[in-house]
Amino acid sequence: MINKNEQISPFLVFFLVLKVQIGVGVLGFQRLIIKSAGNDAWIAVIAAGLLFSIVIWCMFTLLNSQKQDLMGIHTQLFGKVLGGFLNMIWITYWLLMGIAVYRAYVEVVQAWMFPQINVMTFSIVFALLIYYTVSGGFQVLTGICFLGVIIPSYLILTIFFPLEYTEFRNLLPVWNHSYKEIALATRDMSLSYMGFSTLLMFYPLIKHQKKANKWAQLANILSILSYLLLTIVSIGFYSENQISRYVWATLSFWSIVEVPFIERFEYIGIATWVIFILPNICLFIWAATKGTSVLFKVEPNRISILFLVILIVMSLALKDRETVNTFQDYMSYVGFILYTVYIPILLCLSYIMSKIRKKTHEN
Amino acid sequence: MRIKTIVLSSIMSLFLSGCMDIEPTVLNEINIATAVSYDYIDKDHFTSTAVIPYYMPDKKVNNVTFTATASLSKDVRQKMNQQTDKPIYSGKIEVILYSKELAKHDLTRMTDTLIRDPSVGNTVYLAIVDGKAEDVLIKQLGNVDKGTYLSNAIEHNIQSGILPKTNLHLFSYAQNAEGMDPFLPIIKPKNGNPLITGVALFNQGEFVYQTKEHENVIFKMLVEQSSNKEGFSAKLGEKLFASVYNIASKVSYNIPEPMTNSPIIINLNIEAVLREFTGDKVDKKEIRKIEKKMENVLKKRAEKLIVKLQKLDVDPLGVGEQVRTRTRSWDKKEWEKLYPNIPFQVNVKLNILESGAVE
Known part of the structure; x- marks a missing residue:
C-alpha cells in the first residue's frame, strides 16, 4: 500500500495539470491554428479545451472506479501479456513526450540565443537536474511543478506590451471558416493541452482522490483562458500571412517589449522558460520510470538514468528543424488518439467488465 | 551517499557549463x-x-x-x-x-x-x-x-x-x-x-x-487615432487664416454595403485648440464659422488624398482591412479590382475646444 506521507493534497493536482498543459507549446502554437482557422482560431482554442475537459472527466471516472493507476488497470483488464504490451505503449509515449518537449526547448535556445550551443553538454547538465528531481520522489516533483507555475507567472504581464499594436477588428467577421477548418485547428490545438496523462500514473498518490477532479478541471479552465488570451492578442497583433511566417509567435511578442533597463526581453523570457519546462519533462520521465519499474520490477533510479541517456542521445539525433517538426507532428497525432479515442474506449471496457464481473459474482 | 551525489552533480554542472560553446560577447x-x-x-x-x-x-x-x-x-x-x-x-x-x-x-x-x-x-x-x-x-x-x-x-x-x-x-x-x-x-x-x-x-x-507637406497631417489623421501637438492651418478667405493645434483626432469607417461600388464613408472627429487667427474678435459665432470652414478644407484635402491613393492603387489607410473584416469569405482579387473606383465620402467634424488665452 502507498505510504500516507508520500501522498499529496488534492489541490496540488491543480499545479500538476496546469504545468503540463502550459509548456513549450505556448511559444508557438498560434501559427498552426491560425493557418487553418484564421481569425476564428480562438473558437478552436475553446473547443479543444472543452474536449479535454471531457477527457479529464473520463480519466477520473475510470480511475475512481478502479482505484489504481493505469498499469494496474491494464493488467487487470487485459491480463499480464496484453496489458504489459499496452503499458509499454504508454511508457514509450511518455518518454518520447519528454524528449519532444526538451528538444523543442533546445531548438528555441539555438534559434534565438546561442546558435552554436553544444547540445551535448547542455543536455548532460539538464539531465542531471532532471535526475535530481525524479529521484527525489513525487513530492519533490510536485514542489517543482508548484514553483514552475508560480515563478514564471510574471510573464503574463508582458501581454500588455503588444496591446499597443493590436487591431481587434481582425477578429471579425466571427465564424468565417467552415466546420472542417475549425475542427482541423481544434486537433492542432489539442497538442498544447495534452500532457496531463501523467495523471494516470500519479493518481494513487493523491490523498482524497475524489476531490482532485475539481482541481484538474479548474486547471484546465485556467489553461483555456491563458491560451485564449494569447490567441486573441496574436490575431490582433499579426496579420494572417505574417503569423504564418513566425515559428514562435509568442517570442516575437517579446521582441516588442521595451523596458528602460532591458533592451531585449526575449532573452529573459527564454531563460525563465527553463523553469517552465523542467517540471514537464520531469513529470513525463517520472511517469515512464514509474511504469517501467512496476512492469519489470527494477529499481526506479536505474531506469531513470537509462531514460536520461536515451533523452540525451535522441536530442542529439534530432538535428534540424524539419526532423524535430515531423517528430512533434507524430507525437501530437499519437497523443490525440491516445487521449480522445483510447481513454474513452478504456473507460467503456472497464465499465462493461465491472458489470460482467458483478454478474458472475452474483451467479 | 545522497550528499555525495548532490556535491558531485553540482560540481559536474559547474564545469560542464563551461563547455557549452557559448560565444562570449563582452561589451568592450x-x-x-x-x-x-x-x-x-x-x-x-x-x-x-x-x-x-x-x-x-x-x-x-x-x-x-x-x-x-x-x-x-x-x-x-x-x-x-x-x-x-x-x-x-x-x-x-x-x-x-x-x-x-x-x-x-x-x-x-x-x-x-x-x-x-x-x-x-x-x-x-x-x-x-x-x-x-x-x-x-x-x-x-x-x-x-x-x-x-x-x-x-x-x-x-x-x-x-x-x-x-x-x-x-x-x-x-x-x-x-x-x-x-x-x-x-x-x-x-x-x-x-x-x-x-x-x-x-x-x-x-x-x-x-x-x-507632400500639406498631406502629412491629414494622412496621419486618416491612418490612426492620433494626437498631434503641432497643428495645421487653413486659408479661410481673403487674408483670413486660422490655425489650430493640440489635435486629438479619431477616425471611424462606415461601410453600409461592403464589396460593392457604393460609397465608403469615413468619419473624422477632431478636437483642437485655436492657435492663430488673422480675423477680428473670436466669439462663439466666429468659432462656429471657423469650424465649418476648416471642416470643409479638411474634407477637401482628405478626399483629394484618397483619390490620389486610389489612382496610385495603394492602400496605406487599410481600407481593404476595414472591408475585409466586414465581409464573409472575402476575396482579395475582387477587392483589388473594386478599390480604384469606389467613391469615398469623408465627413469631418471639427470641435474647437478653446481659443487660447485671449478672446
Whole structure:
C-alpha cells in the first residue's frame, strides 16, 4: 500500500495539470491554428479545451472506479501479456513526450540565443537536474511543478506590451471558416493541452482522490483562458500571412517589449522558460520510470538514468528543424488518439467488465 | 551517499557549463552598430554603411562609419568585419535606412533578413532616404550616437508630429495583410542634417509615392487615432487664416454595403485648440464659422488624398482591412479590382475646444 506521507493534497493536482498543459507549446502554437482557422482560431482554442475537459472527466471516472493507476488497470483488464504490451505503449509515449518537449526547448535556445550551443553538454547538465528531481520522489516533483507555475507567472504581464499594436477588428467577421477548418485547428490545438496523462500514473498518490477532479478541471479552465488570451492578442497583433511566417509567435511578442533597463526581453523570457519546462519533462520521465519499474520490477533510479541517456542521445539525433517538426507532428497525432479515442474506449471496457464481473459474482 | 551525489552533480554542472560553446560577447570586445543604411548600386548589389559609436574617455561619442558593397546584407557584415578592429553585432540597431532608389526595387528582400534574424528587435525604425542614404549617417550631430539621434527624431515625430506609428513590425504587418499597404517615414539629408519630410507609400514592397507637406497631417489623421501637438492651418478667405493645434483626432469607417461600388464613408472627429487667427474678435459665432470652414478644407484635402491613393492603387489607410473584416469569405482579387473606383465620402467634424488665452 502507498505510504500516507508520500501522498499529496488534492489541490496540488491543480499545479500538476496546469504545468503540463502550459509548456513549450505556448511559444508557438498560434501559427498552426491560425493557418487553418484564421481569425476564428480562438473558437478552436475553446473547443479543444472543452474536449479535454471531457477527457479529464473520463480519466477520473475510470480511475475512481478502479482505484489504481493505469498499469494496474491494464493488467487487470487485459491480463499480464496484453496489458504489459499496452503499458509499454504508454511508457514509450511518455518518454518520447519528454524528449519532444526538451528538444523543442533546445531548438528555441539555438534559434534565438546561442546558435552554436553544444547540445551535448547542455543536455548532460539538464539531465542531471532532471535526475535530481525524479529521484527525489513525487513530492519533490510536485514542489517543482508548484514553483514552475508560480515563478514564471510574471510573464503574463508582458501581454500588455503588444496591446499597443493590436487591431481587434481582425477578429471579425466571427465564424468565417467552415466546420472542417475549425475542427482541423481544434486537433492542432489539442497538442498544447495534452500532457496531463501523467495523471494516470500519479493518481494513487493523491490523498482524497475524489476531490482532485475539481482541481484538474479548474486547471484546465485556467489553461483555456491563458491560451485564449494569447490567441486573441496574436490575431490582433499579426496579420494572417505574417503569423504564418513566425515559428514562435509568442517570442516575437517579446521582441516588442521595451523596458528602460532591458533592451531585449526575449532573452529573459527564454531563460525563465527553463523553469517552465523542467517540471514537464520531469513529470513525463517520472511517469515512464514509474511504469517501467512496476512492469519489470527494477529499481526506479536505474531506469531513470537509462531514460536520461536515451533523452540525451535522441536530442542529439534530432538535428534540424524539419526532423524535430515531423517528430512533434507524430507525437501530437499519437497523443490525440491516445487521449480522445483510447481513454474513452478504456473507460467503456472497464465499465462493461465491472458489470460482467458483478454478474458472475452474483451467479 | 545522497550528499555525495548532490556535491558531485553540482560540481559536474559547474564545469560542464563551461563547455557549452557559448560565444562570449563582452561589451568592450564587440562593435555595436546602431544604424545601418543601404544604397542602390545595380539590380543585385547595394552599398551598406553601418554607424558604430565609440565612447571616448572624455565622455565624447565618436560615430565611425564603415561601408561595404555586396548582394546580401549578411555578406555585407562580413565585408565590414574585414575593416574593423572588433566584430560588428546587430543587436542594438535602432534605425535602418534605405535609399529611395533601392525602395523602388522592392524592399521585401531587404526586410526578410531583419525578420529572420532574432537579434534584430521588432521595434526597429525603418526609414526611406530621399537621396543617398549614406549621407544621413556620415555627419556627426551633437554628442550622441547617430542611431539614437535618428530614432529619437523619428520617435518624437510619431508622438507629437506628423508621423503615424511605424516600425519593423508594423511594416511587416501591413505588407502581409491582405487589404493594406505599408508606409515608412521619409528623411531628406539637408547638409547632412536629417529632415523628416513625410511618409513614403508602398505597393507591397515597392516605393510608389512620397506625401507632400500639406498631406502629412491629414494622412496621419486618416491612418490612426492620433494626437498631434503641432497643428495645421487653413486659408479661410481673403487674408483670413486660422490655425489650430493640440489635435486629438479619431477616425471611424462606415461601410453600409461592403464589396460593392457604393460609397465608403469615413468619419473624422477632431478636437483642437485655436492657435492663430488673422480675423477680428473670436466669439462663439466666429468659432462656429471657423469650424465649418476648416471642416470643409479638411474634407477637401482628405478626399483629394484618397483619390490620389486610389489612382496610385495603394492602400496605406487599410481600407481593404476595414472591408475585409466586414465581409464573409472575402476575396482579395475582387477587392483589388473594386478599390480604384469606389467613391469615398469623408465627413469631418471639427470641435474647437478653446481659443487660447485671449478672446
